[in-house]
Amino acid sequence: MKAYDILLEHQVKPSAQRLAIMEYMMDHKTHPSAEEVYAALSESMPTLSKTTVYNTLRLFAENGAVLMLTIDDKNVNFDADTSQHAHFMCKCCGKIFDFHSQVGLRKQKELREEGHQVDEVHAYYKGTCKNCLNINID
Numbered sequence: 001m002k003a004y005d006i007l008l009e010h011q012v013k014p015s016a017q018r019l020a021i022m023e024y025m026m027d028h029k030t031h032p033s034a035e036e037v038y039a040a041l042s043e044s045m046p047t048l049s050k051t052t053v054y055n056t057l058r059l060f061a062e063n064g065a066v067l068m069l070t071i072d073d074k075n076v077n078f079d080a081d082t083s084q085h086a087h088f089m090c091k092c093c094g095k096i097f098d099f100h101s102q103v104g105l106r107k108q109k110e111l112r113e114e115g116h117q118v119d120e121v122h123a124y125y126k127g128t129c130k131n132c133l134n135i136n137i138d
């Protein structure tokens with residue numbers, strides 16, 4: 001699916017800047033922060049501001065085009081993979097990995113805990129990633 005279609009599908013008007021940000025998100029499934037997206041795009045888009053990138057990503061998240069992650073208490077991260085999955089953050093290098101196993105996660109549409117309607121499910125795991133574990137062994 002193209003960035004253009006994803007934005008339209010989520011009721012986001014696809015401006016050139018929004019398209020560039022969405023395309024970056026689709027090409028980089030590394031859960032970038034607004035700062036990282038800004039740093040990557042600002043060279044080719046000199047009129048882009050950090051605030052615009054942040055507000056655009058917030059808008060995408062509010063409309064369901066991306067996920068907003070609050071796993072890192074110093075940063076907000078964004079994810080173009082909106083399928084339900086859990087996240088693991090390495091406390092050593094700060095990288096965020098996807099956990100696609102559905103253990104402990106139920107489909108949100110099936111989930112109506114005590115009569116409440118659940119719209120979002122966030123599962124965050126933290127620890128040391130395999131790369132950092134290997135470095136520590138050497």
Ligand SMILES: [Zn+2]
Nearest residue numbers: 090093129132
């Ligand atoms: Zn690590």
Ligand SMILES: [Zn+2]
Nearest residue numbers: 079081087098
């Ligand atoms: Zn993810």
